[in-house]
Amino acid sequence: MLDPVLLDEIRSRFHHVDNCPYQGPRIFFENAGGSLTLKSVVKVNTALSAIPDNQGRDNPASRELVRIIAAAREDMKTFFGVDDGVVFTGESGTEVLFRLVRAAILGSPQGGNVVGSTLEHPATASARSKWCPVAGKENINIAHEKTQTLVTAQDYLQQINSDTRVATIIQTSPVTGMAIDVQAVARAIRTVAPQCFIIVDSIQHAAHGVMDMGACGVDGCALSGYKVFSRHNYGVGWASPRMSTLPHEKLDGTADDFWELGTRDTGAFATFSEVVKYLDWLGSQVSDLSDRRARLEAAGNAMMAQEAHLVDIAINGADGQPGIRTLPGAYIVGGPDNPYREGLVSYAFAGIPSAEVVNALNQRGIRTHVRKADYFSGNILDPLEMDSCIRTSFCHYNTKAEVLTLLEALTEITQA
Ligand SMILES: Cc1ncc(COP(=O)(O)O)c(C=O)c1O
Numbered sequence: 001m002l003d004p005v006l007l008d009e010i011r012s013r014f015h016h017v018d019n020c021p022y023q024g025p026r027i028f029f030e031n032a033g034g035s036l037t038l039k040s041v042v043k044v045n046t047a048l049s050a051i052p053d054n055q056g057r058d059n060p061a062s063r064e065l066v067r068i069i070a071a072a073r074e075d076m077k078t079f080f081g082v083d084d085g086v087v088f089t090g091e092s093g094t095e096v097l098f099r100l101v102r103a104a105i106l107g108s109p110q111g112g113n114v115v116g117s118t119l120e121h122p123a124t125a126s127a128r129s130k131w132c133p134v135a136g137k138e139n140i141n142i143a144h145e146k147t148q149t150l151v152t153a154q155d156y157l158q159q160i161n162s163d164t165r166v167a168t169i170i171q172t173s174p175v176t177g178m179a180i181d182v183q184a185v186a187r188a189i190r191t192v193a194p195q196c197f198i199i200v201d202s203i204q205h206a207a208h209g210v211m212d213m214g215a216c217g218v219d220g221c222a223l224s225g226y227k228v229f230s231r232h233n234y235g236v237g238w239a240s241p242r243m244s245t246l247p248h249e250k251l252d253g254t255a256d257d258f259w260e261l262g263t264r265d266t267g268a269f270a271t272f273s274e275v276v277k278y279l280d281w282l283g284s285q286v287s288d289l290s291d292r293r294a295r296l297e298a299a300g301n302a303m304m305a306q307e308a309h310l311v312d313i314a315i316n317g318a319d320g321q322p323g324i325r326t327l328p329g330a331y332i333v334g335g336p337d338n339p340y341r342e343g344l345v346s347y348a349f350a351g352i353p354s355a356e357v358v359n360a361l362n363q364r365g366i367r368t369h370v371r372k373a374d375y376f377s378g379n380i381l382d383p384l385e386m387d388s389c390i391r392t393s394f395c396h397y398n399t400k401a402e403v404l405t406l407l408e409a410l411t412e413i414t415q416a
Helices: 004-012 039-049 060-080 093-107 122-135 153-159 182-192 266-286 292-316 354-363 378-384 400-415
Strands: 086-090 113-117 138-142 164-170 197-201 220-224 235-239 330-332 344-349 369-372 388-393
Touching: 004 266, 039 266, 060 086, 060 235, 060 266, 060 292, 086 093, 093 122, 093 164, 093 197, 093 220, 093 235, 113 122, 113 153, 122 138, 122 164, 122 197, 138 153, 153 182, 164 182, 182 197, 266 292, 292 344, 292 400, 344 354, 354 369, 354 388, 354 400, 369 378
Parallel strands: 113 138, 113 164, 164 197, 197 220
Antiparallel strands: 086 235, 220 235, 330 344, 344 388, 369 388
């Protein structure tokens, strides 16, 4: 749990922590829809969006843009926890994942199969279903376990064989909040299919813990700026050395591992450097470490601990305030005592439509989100025979007082 003075300092670094410009005072529990934005991100982005120059010219402004981008690539690698390969930006996390999955499916040896799970976001699931038939590869979907909403290394092992060319893994579900042990899954895959291209969707996880793709031994990964304290309109991808040179769309004459399509938005790179700078600072506040990567890991662990504390209060209650689990008619997706939960609780109340609860919370200045059994969340909610749920998603800058306010409101709404 974060020290209250540090928590105040953390909150002061973000825009709109407790106030919505369109609504007034509000508590923000919609972090899985997009995190709060760092003030430094807005500042740097505003400054750079006014610069008319382009990269690759012989003038001081252009040289500075090139320097900013090169520095940001290093920051991105430090964030991903990798020493090699390439990092690149794209239009969104979805677009980056589609490109990685497409390149792996089309560029891996002919035939064979591709394995993923029903826990995945459509960003990887739809890419698999689009490109497997084109490449003549079987698309295998592991059904996730419904009680805990998980897929495990064992589940992957049951489907992987020596013909598995590509595997996709979601690191954390934005619907249930459960985190998958990516390292264990990747290790298991490699015991049977050592050459398999393994691609990880870290878009939900990135703001809620440590990223360590190097230790996981995977080939590709993506995240989205707006879900990790930065802004909309870019995703960041990483491709391992062998993944980076698979055939992919690129301009003729560029290097085999070149993935950028068109002029780069320097602001996207610069704002990501601000995210890494923030985490470096946070790491320095919660540890005595001096190495940048080590500080990022310390920051990730501190964020995880703070979120676990908030989740515990939300589910179990505190200070005499009942938690969600004891509210009348409550059902918590993935169960109330799930150790894999990462900063998010999805739930529904028997007899009250989730949309009504979200609306009643909004009227009390508490932002959550209704997840419906549609093309984003149907894979999770349909097997549970739920048409919707209320997603309440936290971040390390949220407070105990905010969670208690949520519980008071839910008590009122469910007793009305
Ligand atoms: C796990 C996961 N994958 C993919 C996406 C899509 O990301 P984007 O909106 O950047 O395309 C999201 C968005 O919330 C997500 O949580």
